[in-house]
Amino acid sequence: MCSTPQQFLRLEDENVFPLGFRVDRVPPNLDAVVIGSGIGGLTAAALLAKAGKRVLVLEQHDHAGGCTHTFQKEGFEFDVGIHYLGQLHENSLLKVAVDQITEGQLQFVKLEQHYDTVLFGEPGQCRCAAPFKGKVRLNLKHILENLQNLKAVVHASRRAPLLAILKMLPYPLVNFLIWTGLLDKISSIFQLATTRHSEMMSRLTQNKDLQALSAYLFYGVPPKESSFLINALLLHHYKRGAYYPYGGSSEIAFHIVPVIQQAGGEVLVRSPVQRILINSEGKACGKQEREDLCLSFRKPLCFLKLLPADVQTAFTSFLFGFFGLNLKIQFGIHLQEELSVVYFPVGGRHHGGSMEEYCSLKREQVLGNIPMMFITFPSAKDPSSTIRQPGKSCMTLLTMARYEWFEDWEKTKVGKRGQEYQDMKESMAKELLEWALTIFPQLRDKVGQYLVLHFWSILSRINCCNLLTFCYSCLLSFALHRCDCSSTTLRCCFTTRHCKTVGLY
Known part of the structure; x- marks a missing residue:
């Protein structure tokens, strides 16, 4: 760990960090180019920088960090992606890796032992379950049937590193095995x-609450499609507790970018990439930044939509509601502790069944039938927020939305999608808010700012209006919050670092 004095991102730094794209800011003699400044891209670039490589990271949005960045509106700071992290106890592999790519500058706050609550049932008639409580053991004493079988399978997830080893082996050897x-x-x-999660859980137990609870860490893939191993890994990942970045999630990119720069590389925002250039030998040799500008490099990394359309898959849509809360210090310590817990309200008894029925609805049938959502209060998890935004707090609500419900407006410009589009978003957000206020009635008169985000809107920068629509990732293979960890994509033949185009990883 570096002994450099701790530094934190200040509000005024956001206007100059990182730099916008200009030709004269592109470093010479690049070893690699990373497309996208999400945590995966920044981590890859920082590790290459640690190995002495000169790396250029290109980001189309005006903030680096992908899901780790934050934005401000009327004095409220909204966190768009980091809810909490696991396995960051001292000397853990992940903690050591984070210290390496941030020079030991990034600090984390450990959350209370009870940091998650799952609510089953209709609004106002909820049953509660805390998957992690006490010494972060599975708190399932009220549904003990076949629990030992479940624990045994969850423990098997400890061998998951074997999957990662496949990425390191030569592809012919993997094929032979x-x-x-x-x-x-x-x-x-x-x-x-x-193995699909719902299939494995149906073997282990017939208890619908336990089946839903085992998949409560939802990442956009329903239990009938998701891998059982991924859900087991998530439970294993948080068994030692959860952590949140001190100073907010924007601290992550703030401390990784200098590591890239110290090796002669750079991170440039407002630099959308049009396509990857392939030479006559079929190797990736450069990328087209604009119609009149091409960059050459030795190894590109982290590509998404830049190859032919036949390698891209459909994606799921999501709806975010950002709510600014005017909370004074006198509001009480008890509420602060209550808001530091992440809530997963599930409307029906069976998580997978509810989602399946929900996704089969037509657009006009959605209202009144939203089956689940995610509630988090980022500012309650960060002690520094009371210093940076005194008297203000934030609540984020997230739910699923079918891409087809908003497909009619896909090719329209932000701000010009018409009243029907705005009404659809706002009505869904109001339903989520009303549901949340049945859980937190003491917040009913505290809501200040009210922002709605539907994020297949991948074309524009932030449009600061009452109903905010923006997206900062160019995601055609994946949707934000949905890395497609289905049982199909985890087949061993797909678990490789290589792709068909030489030079791409």
């Missing part, structure tokens, strides 16, 4: 990775 069947002889973890 798959073809001969030797891979399944090495460990059962490879079969677990391709």
Whole structure:
């Protein structure tokens, strides 16, 4: 860990950090180019920088950091993606890695032992479950049937690093292990990775609450499609507790970018990439930044929509509601502790069934039928927020939305999508807010700012209006908050760092 004095991102730094794209700011003799400044891109770039490589990171949005960045509106700071992180206890592999790519500058606050609550049932008639409580054990004493079987399978997730090892092995060797069947002889973890969550849970228990609770850490893939291993890994990931970045999630990019710059690289925002250039040998050799500008490099990394359309898949849509709360210090310590917990209200008894029915609805049938949402209060998890935004707090509500419900407006410009589009978003947000206020009635008269985000809107910068629509990631293979960890994509034949185009990873 570096002994450099701790530094924090100040509000005035946001206007100059990082730099906007200009030709004269592109470093010479690049070793690699990373497309996108999300946490994956920044981590890859920082690790290459640690190895002495000169890396350029290009970000189309005007903030670096992807899901880790924040934005401000009327004095409220909204966190768009980081809810909490696990496995950041001292000397853990993840903590050591984070210290390396941030020079030890990034600090984390450990949340209370009870940091998650799942609410089953209709609004106002909820049953409560805290998956992690006390010494962060699974708190399932009220639904004990087949619990030992469940724990045994969850413990098997400890062998998940074997999946990562496949990325390090030569591709012909991986193919040989798959073809001969030797891979399944090495460990059962490879079969677990391709087993659907709902299928495995139906073998372990018939208790619908337990089935829903086992998949409560929702990432956009329903239990009938998701891998059981991923859900088990998530439970394992948080068993030692949850952490939140001190100073807010924007601190993450703030401390990674200098590591890239120290090696001669750079992170440039407002730099959308049009396409990757392929030479006559079929190798990636450059990328087109504008019609009149091309960059050359040795190895590009982290591409999404820049290759032919036949390699892209459809994506799920999401709806965010950002709510600014005017909370004074006198409001009480008890409320602060209550708001530091992340809530997952589930309307029906069966999480997977409710989502399936919901996704089959037509646009005009959505209102009144939203089955689940995610509630978090970022400012309650960060002690520095009382200093940076005194008397203000934030609540974020997140739910799923079918892409088809908003498909009619896909090619329209932000701010010019018409009243029907705005009414649809606002009506869904109001339903989510009313649901949240049945859980927190003491907040009913505290809501100040009210922002709605539907984020397949990938074309524009922030449009500061009462109903905010923006997106900061160019996601065609994945949707934000949905890295497609389905049972199909975790098949061993797909678990490789290589792609068909030489030079792309």
